[in-house]
Amino acid sequence: MQQFQQYIGGVFSDGSARFESHDPAIGTAWAMMPEARTVDVEAAVAAARAAFQSPDWADMTATARGKLLYRLADLISENAETLAQLETRDTGKIIRETSAQIAYVAEYYRYYAGLADKIEGAHLPIDKPDMEVWLRREPLGVVAAVVPWNSQLFLAAVKIGPALAAGCTVVLKASEDGPAPMLEFARIFDQVGFPPGVLNIITGFGADCGAVLTAHSGIDHVAFTGGPETARHVVRNSAENLASTSLELGGKSPFIVFEDADIDSAVNAQVSGIFAATGQSCVAGSRLIVSNQIKDVFLQRLKEKAESAQIGVPDKRTTEIGPLCTKAQLNRAVDLVAASVAAGAQIVTGGAPLDREGNFFPPTILDCSKAPDAPCLSEEFFGPVLSVRGFDTEAEALAIANDTAHGLASGVFTRDLTRAHRMIRGIRAGIVWVNTYRAVSPIAPFGGHGLSGHGREGGLEAALDYTKVKTVWLRTSDDPIPEPFVMR
Structure with a gap:
């Protein structure tokens, strides 16, 4: 060795x-x-x-x-x-x-x-x-x-x-x-x-x-x-x-998508926010808060992206989703998904470890529209698990976004500039990404x-x-x- x-x-x-x-x-x-x-x-x-x-x-x-x-x-x-x-x-x-x-x-x-x-x-x-x-x-x-x-x-x-x-x-x-x-x-x-x-x-x-x-x-x-x-x-x-x-x-960062958002761009950013790095990121956009007007379309496209992601050994350049770092993380993902399903969350895709050698857990989406108290909405997975809630009004979206004890990162997708500024002011987080996600620079502080x-x-x-x-x-x-x- x-x-x-x-x-x-x-x-x-x-x-x-x-x-x-x-x-x-x-x-x-x-x-x-x-x-x-x-x-x-x-x-x-x-x-x-x-x-x-x-x-x-x-x-x-x-x-x-x-x-x-x-x-x-x-x-x-x-x-x-x-x-x-x-x-x-x-x-x-x-x-x-x-x-x-x-x-x-x-x-x-x-x-x-x-x-x-x-x-x-x-x-x-x-x-x-x-x-x-x-x-x-x-x-x-x-x-x-x-x-x-x-x-x-x-x-x-x-x-x-x-x-x-x-x-x-x-x-x-x-x-x-x-x-x-x-x-x-x-x-x-x-x-x-x-x-x-x-x-x-x-x-x-x-x-x-x-x-x-x-x-x-x-x-x-x-x-x-x-x-x-x-x-x-x-x-x-x-x-x-x-x-x-x-x-x-850590964080339970809200990822808010309004009905006027560029859906393709927002879907790609959401994939980056939660499935890149196999979800093992402090700024993971682990709470999707999406307008009910586009929720079904958005989830379908997101599901397709999640299921087409290339899962494999991490040293191959074609791999997009690798293993979780430790067995303990894998077990935590299994337990939190089970507890969330028991609380009423519905599995859109994924949800169980892969039947293969190593700590592999697939991209997982949990629809929590009927389970506002599911633990996946409040506890950090540090894995590729996304929780989803719908909203009807801007005020409702902001309330859901701020319903957390964390306050690290957030994302807002909208073409409405005045709405974006209202959300920037209202979201309680150290980082607000607007129409992008998971961008960093040595010039910009984070926390x-x-x-x-x-x-x-x-x-x-x-x-x-x-x-x-x-x-x-x-x-x-x-x-x-x-x-x-x-x-x-």
Whole structure:
């Protein structure tokens, strides 16, 4: 089996233990991974802290940091296909998506490379004539970045990129499910020339790795992507070190289609929103809210698309739907579909695992028009399962869209510009896509609220989140300081 190592302080090692990683397409072990435990976490945080305080990094100019990030981006581009193949092998994501996504990941590092020397402070027009006052933006410190297995190189880039641009150092915990591409990324990073310890990459399990890392006294900020329940543990852990947090969590994103929408375009976007990546996406458009005037036509076309999707092994370029990453995800999909059907949802297509080797679950559509309380409408599947509800009025569509504890993404399809603006204002979500879906850019921040978390990743906002403001007062008068017992 292939062997992978962790990366701490610029050195590769096996970790305190080893564990097997399984190929989701066939269910068998294919690689051995390093399992970080408390001693490894301690070493990683110590390395990051030492690097943060070292003149090699602390005194490096922002422009020089940017040049290193440019070099990293170039190496990612050169190694994109290797990274894509590893991600496909270890997570089951189809190769046509991993190849495209990882090639674009390099653009995130280029964006933050260019932004590194543009994180500016400010001069304040202070109300005291003998004072000059300005703000400095300084790096937060040591960042614990925790990423899930899905789109992990992308989700790591929107943490590592702004953190290093701002001058922080990072301990990144890759998911124990499918960590191969992040551990290979460490080998690429090692070639760039960053000082040792600026980035450390480990993987391991909850109690012995994740909990130790997020509660560690040497951590200043925790950037977490994952589920709400794990996020609650992260927030509790951060009470130990009073670290700030940014949480990018899951969603039950509404996908609203009005009667005047371009149906072909909306159907294709809905397929992208829920069946691409086998539904394993935090922004999955998992709740279709469609006008009753076009519902039957829309569902028929969507059903045809779902049933014609090419299901197969993820390393074939013709495959459109691959396996779910873990057996646990497969079982969850089975259980939630069964519970939803029991609550009155009707299966339009799919609904049961495929009778084949691996964690394969077909594109599934559940019509919940007569089952408004079906669990598929409120619980995140993280799989290719779409719940459908019809509506008659704009107000009803908005009410259904906002009937969720999440608030990450949303989609609106309509040709009516004024209606689109009303929906943009009314939908409670961090992202609103209008007449498109699942589009991203390093320039545009993303994130949510409620059970979808807080903070933003991507864009200038993310870089500022990795800084703290220092206020500097400089007295310009040579006169003696006046009355010492009165605050100025």
